[in-house]
Amino acid sequence: MSRGDMAKPLLGHGSTEGDPGVTPASGRTIGVLGSGDFARSLAIRLVCSGFKVVVGSRNPKRKASLFPSAAEVTFQAEAVKKTDVIFVAVFREHYSTLCDLADVLAGKILVDVSNNTEINHHKESNAEYLASLFPASTVVKGFNVVSAWTLQSGARDGNKQVLICSNNQEAKRTVAEIAQVMGFTPVDMGCMSSACEIENIPLRLLPAWKIPIFLALGLFLCFFTYNLIRQVIHPFIREQKNKLYKIPIEVVNTTLPCVSYVLLSLVYLPGVLAACSQLYYGTKYRRFPDWLDQWLQHRKQIGLLSFFCAALHAVYSLCLPMRRSHRYLLIETAVKQSSLGFIALVVSTLHTLTYGWSRAFDENQYKFYLPPTYTLTLLVPCTVIIAKVIFSLPCIRHRLLRIRRGWEKGRYVKFVLPSATGEYSSGETSSNV
Ligand SMILES: Cc1cc2nc3c(=O)[nH]c(=O)nc-3n(C[C@H](O)[C@H](O)[C@H](O)COP(=O)(O)OP(=O)(O)OC[C@H]3O[C@@H](n4cnc5c(N)ncnc54)[C@H](O)[C@@H]3O)c2cc1C
Ligand SMILES: NC(=O)C1=CN([C@@H]2O[C@H](COP(=O)(O)OP(=O)(O)OC[C@H]3O[C@@H](n4cnc5c(N)ncnc54)[C@H](OP(=O)(O)O)[C@@H]3O)[C@@H](O)[C@H]2O)C=CC1
Numbered sequence: 001m002s003r004g005d006m007a008k009p010l011l012g013h014g015s016t017e018g019d020p021g022v023t024p025a026s027g028r029t030i031g032v033l034g035s036g037d038f039a040r041s042l043a044i045r046l047v048c049s050g051f052k053v054v055v056g057s058r059n060p061k062r063k064a065s066l067f068p069s070a071a072e073v074t075f076q077a078e079a080v081k082k083t084d085v086i087f088v089a090v091f092r093e094h095y096s097t098l099c100d101l102a103d104v105l106a107g108k109i110l111v112d113v114s115n116n117t118e119i120n121h122h123k124e125s126n127a128e129y130l131a132s133l134f135p136a137s138t139v140v141k142g143f144n145v146v147s148a149w150t151l152q153s154g155a156r157d158g159n160k161q162v163l164i165c166s167n168n169q170e171a172k173r174t175v176a177e178i179a180q181v182m183g184f185t186p187v188d189m190g191c192m193s194s195a196c197e198i199e200n201i202p203l204r205l206l207p208a209w210k211i212p213i214f215l216a217l218g219l220f221l222c223f224f225t226y227n228l229i230r231q232v233i234h235p236f237i238r239e240q241k242n243k244l245y246k247i248p249i250e251v252v253n254t255t256l257p258c259v260s261y262v263l264l265s266l267v268y269l270p271g272v273l274a275a276c277s278q279l280y281y282g283t284k285y286r287r288f289p290d291w292l293d294q295w296l297q298h299r300k301q302i303g304l305l306s307f308f309c310a311a312l313h314a315v316y317s318l319c320l321p322m323r324r325s326h327r328y329l330l331i332e333t334a335v336k337q338s339s340l341g342f343i344a345l346v347v348s349t350l351h352t353l354t355y356g357w358s359r360a361f362d363e364n365q366y367k368f369y370l371p372p373t374y375t376l377t378l379l380v381p382c383t384v385i386i387a388k389v390i391f392s393l394p395c396i397r398h399r400l401l402r403i404r405r406g407w408e409k410g411r412y413v414k415f416v417l418p419s420a421t422g423e424y425s426s427g428e429t430s431s432n433v
């Protein structure tokens with residue numbers, strides 16, 4: 001999705017002077033249908049921004065106490081009569097229950113703030129559905145990208161942008177003004193056909209974390225089981241020693257750095273695979289397979305989870321009663337933490353190599369022939385580092401850099417024979433920097 005057009009605000013400086021027929025945004029009465037979380041936060045925000053607010057509820061008496069006293073809470077039909085801009089803070093599933101209001105809503109602006117629970121769950125967007133239920137009203141899509149929490153806590157933190165779309169320019173302008181008075185930055189997303197895209201935006205945030213979180217949990221489970229066998233089950237079977245007390249702290253604290261470490265290397269592995277693919281096909285214009293594309297896009301989240309596990313490990317370790325021999329390790333790991341990224345990967349690996357080397361050949365360390373966790377965690381990171389070193393060899397690096405600037409192997413082959421005109425004497429001419 002291109003974000004370029006999201007950056008420009010809809011209005012310059014919230015000027016309303018030019019329109020004689022339009023009441024100045026602030027001081028206007030705004031309606032809110034529904035009395036849920038979003039409606040409440042919206043009402044608070046509107047009141048704070050100087051608007052008069054009328055809330056329409058099916059049960060105004062019971063809900064009135066939830067709203068600021070400056071907001072009027074009344075029956076749906078009553079509320080709608082008092083205003084011509086109404087926020088519909090009701091779930092899509094309940095839109096049809098509002099149909100009785102169609103007459104009073106005629107000619108007014110309805111703002112659809114709804115989100116979806118699944119991407120493209122319905123054929124048409126919620127806003128288009130609302131518009132089809134109320135053909136005499138004007139529907140504007142907006143505000144769904146801000147959460148009830150952001151509305152209440154103010155737009156200072158988090159996203160200040162409010163994406164708006166509608167088929168009616170005038171209505172869109174009115175809603176944009178309201179957003180601006182409320183302290184948001186309205187962004188014009190064009191006509192109603194953009195509503196579906198706008199509704200799916202909040203959902204995209206979750207899938208970005210889904211795969212990395214499952215990955216981290218999966219790794220955690222694997223390493224946990226592995227360490228459990230080595231640290232608890234093995235002593236129990238071989239020496240009849242009960243070491244269950246080790247589970248909550250020691251086993252977890254051995255598992256966390258391993259997960260963190262492997263996750264960190266998984267941040268760099270897709271870049272290596274990308275380079276392999278580009279070198280193999282000799283072009284950067286060939287689309288990667290979907291899994292690699294997904295992986296490249298999830299690197300940031302994987303990296304953050306890795307950092308999170310390392311931080312948790314650090315907290316665990318610092319809270320543990322520390323043996324003297326661990327001081328040395330502590331200093332070293334503290335140094336490790338200060339330099340994040342690829343350097344951290346290399347340093348962690350060097351550290352683990354030196355620390356794990358002696359263990360790798362010590363037979364006592366092989367419980368049930370299972371190598372120490374250290375040795376195991378080294379596999380992926382070492383692959384990544386070796387690959388990175390190989391790719392930094394001048395000849396390969398040069399080729400990779402050329403590919404990433406647009407040079408293509410295919411074209412090189414095609415033009416390698418000097419043509420009659422001598423125009424393409426070398427492959428270099430086809431690289432466009
Ligand atoms: C979501 C996503 C999808 C992608 N899909 C494709 C695809 O379908 N097909 C395809 O061929 N590529 C694709 N790319 C690859 C992209 O163009 C980069 O070549 C690749 O991601 C580089 O790997 P990296 O991020 O690990 O590189 P980094 O680790 O960031 O960089 C590795 C080295 O290469 C250098 N480098 C990186 N990019 C460039 C550049 N553009 N010009 C010069 N030097 C550079 C860096 O300076 C560094 O030295 C995709 C990238 C992403 C994020
Ligand atoms: N919560 C959030 O952070 C965000 C919510 N949204 C959107 O805002 C809308 C409302 O969300 P939210 O406030 O969280 O939901 P709630 O469930 O908290 O509130 C929904 C409200 O709808 C009203 N309503 C009207 N008709 C019906 C009906 N037939 N059945 C049930 N309720 C009805 C109810 O008010 P009453 O009983 O007074 O009539 C109820 O309080 C949704 O479309 C959601 O997607 C968008 C962005 C963020």
Ligand code: HEM
Pocket residue numbers: 250253254257258260261310313314317318326329330333334336337348352373374
């Ligand atoms: C302040 C920060 C840190 C402190 C105080 C710390 C402390 C410790 C301690 C005490 C141990 C021994 C645990 C045991 O054997 O039971 C340990 C092990 C380990 N630490 Fe850290 N650590 C820190 C940060 C990190 C970081 C950032 C990494 C890298 C991701 C890391 C990777 C490891 C690894 C791989 C082990 C070995 C686990 C095993 O026994 O198999 N540590 N750390």
Ligand SMILES: [Cu+2]
Pocket residue numbers: 001002003
């Ligand atoms: Cu886009």
Ligand SMILES: [Fe+3]
Pocket residue numbers: 116119120121122123124125126196199
């Ligand atoms: Fe949709």
